Amino acid sequence: xxxxxxGKLLTWDVTVVCRLADSYVDASARDAGxxxxxxxxxxxxxxxxxxxxxxxxxxxxxxxxxTNMAAHSFLAELGRKISGVSGDDRESSYVxxxxxxxxQRYSTILLHEGFTEENxxxxxxxxx
Numbered sequence: 829x830x831x832x833x834x835g836k837l838l839t840w841d842v843t844v845v846c847r848l849a850d851s852y853v854d855a856s857a858r859d860a861g862x863x864x865x866x867x868x869x870x871x872x873x874x875x876x877x878x879x880x881x882x883x884x885x886x887x888x889x890x891x892x893x894x895t896n897m898a899a900h901s902f903l904a905e906l907g908r909k910i911s912g913v914s915g916d917d918r919e920s921s922y923v924x925x926x927x928x929x930x931x932q933r934y935s936t937i938l939l940h941e942g943f944t945e946e947n948x949x950x951x952x953x954x955x956x
Contacts (some may be wrong), residue, residue, distance in 0.1 A: 843867045843874065845935055846891045861894035868896035874926040889927060891935055904929070911943075 832838035847856035849927045852863035871886035878884045887899040888908070907920025 833883045836881065838885065839875075839878055839882045840885040840887055841871050842887045843871060843933065844862070844889050844891055848892075849892065861896070863893050864888040864890045864896040864899075868898060889931060891931060893931075895927075 845852060845863045847853065847863035849863075852866060855862040855866055865888070867888035868886040870887065872884070873886050875886070885899065885902050886896065887902070888896045888939040890897070903923050904920050910919040910923070911917055
């Protein structure tokens, strides 16, 4: 295990939030990315005791795209560190692309699970 920063090990928590949820819609209507910032703030408060022994990084991603600002900086730094080892300057881009793909997969699963079996069958029959 390699220390991440200030001699502390890295601990992270990833949260995916939907800015259309009742708990985030008011803030999202005012500022893009505010749902991610609010979710990250909640995680930072929840895990504040870890800061004594570990470097904690909350990563909050909105289902429609934005991440919280601290996570964006962290992921860019992570990509730079990977680039330093691999020699490929595109590693930061790859990190963000992988997150985008994961969010798309997550959203697909949620959409699929949102339909009842009866609705799924009706939907399939309309395309046959």
